[in-house]
Amino acid sequence: MKKIIALLLMLAMLVCCFASCGSDAETTSSEDTSSVATKTVLKMGTNAYFQPYEYYEGEKIIGIDAEIAAAIAEKLGMELEIVDMQFDSIITAVNEGSVDFGMAGMTVNEERLKEVDFSTSYANGVQVIIVKEGSSIKTVDDLYADGASQKVGVQLGTTGDTYATGDFGDRVTQYSNGNEAVLALNGGEVDCVIIDNEPAKALVNANKGLKILETSYADEDYAICVKKGNNDLLDKINKAIDELVADGTIDTIVAKYIK
Numbered sequence: 001m002k003k004i005i006a007l008l009l010m011l012a013m014l015v016c017c018f019a020s021c022g023s024d025a026e027t028t029s030s031e032d033t034s035s036v037a038t039k040t041v042l043k044m045g046t047n048a049y050f051q052p053y054e055y056y057e058g059e060k061i062i063g064i065d066a067e068i069a070a071a072i073a074e075k076l077g078m079e080l081e082i083v084d085m086q087f088d089s090i091i092t093a094v095n096e097g098s099v100d101f102g103m104a105g106m107t108v109n110e111e112r113l114k115e116v117d118f119s120t121s122y123a124n125g126v127q128v129i130i131v132k133e134g135s136s137i138k139t140v141d142d143l144y145a146d147g148a149s150q151k152v153g154v155q156l157g158t159t160g161d162t163y164a165t166g167d168f169g170d171r172v173t174q175y176s177n178g179n180e181a182v183l184a185l186n187g188g189e190v191d192c193v194i195i196d197n198e199p200a201k202a203l204v205n206a207n208k209g210l211k212i213l214e215t216s217y218a219d220e221d222y223a224i225c226v227k228k229g230n231n232d233l234l235d236k237i238n239k240a241i242d243e244l245v246a247d248g249t250i251d252t253i254v255a256k257y258i259k
């Protein structure tokens with residue numbers, strides 16, 4: 001009987017010892033996952049009201065950018081996490097490090113190049129003008145005519161906003177996304193909306209009585225932005241984009257969303 005008790009005691013001590021070893025090991029590994037070296041999640045900042053580049057299907061964010069980003073993350077051996085925010089917060093989020101990169105049909109321009117670094121461009125964009133069918137605005141020049149007074153809706157913080165505000169001053173109203181700008185157009189608050197061509201097509205398809213003017217407003221290139229000087233990530237992203245262009249992946253993704 002005594003022997004059995006002694007054996008049980010020994011067993012109990014052994015179990016205790018293993019358990020404490022185990023918890024030690026756990027503490028060490030959880031410390032490791034928080035360090036950069038073992039980071040496996042790649043965070044993308046976007047504004048998911050920009051079909052077909054990024055938009056919601058149910059709870060999920062899908063689109064050209066979402067899929068290209070997932071393909072890039074896969075090449076980097078990382079898991080993609082998409083963080084939806086206001087378009088004009090993306091560059092700040094990238095610089096603060098709350099996301100690793102920004103991808104949002106984002107146009108490369110001089111102003112932004114002062115704040116962030118951009119990857120190789122993966123798509124082109126065109127700023128176009130949406131009007132109501134039968135609008136007195138027939139071409140982009142009508143907006144510049146002497147005494148012109150038409151009101152212009154844009155998405156806050158976009159190139160459309162910057163250029164239009166420069167050209168038309170207080171005739172411009174900023175909305176937090178294209179859907180809201182088009183609602184304002186439908187409601188008569190503004191007479192036209194300046195926005196990128198593919199989202200414009202999606203908005204016109206979803207709203208009766210609107211059309212896109214044939215004359216465009218500006219031509220642009222889209223790219224991914226990273227924090228200034230983050231060459232390590234930028235090089236990896238550029239290499240991934242090159243490979244995804246070369247093997248046709250980007251074309252396939254674009255063709256899936258733009259017919």
Ligand code: ARG
Nearest residue numbers: 047050104105106107158159
């Ligand atoms: N291309 C424009 C820009 O860079 C508009 C982009 C808006 N993107 C978005 N996901 N809402 O300013």
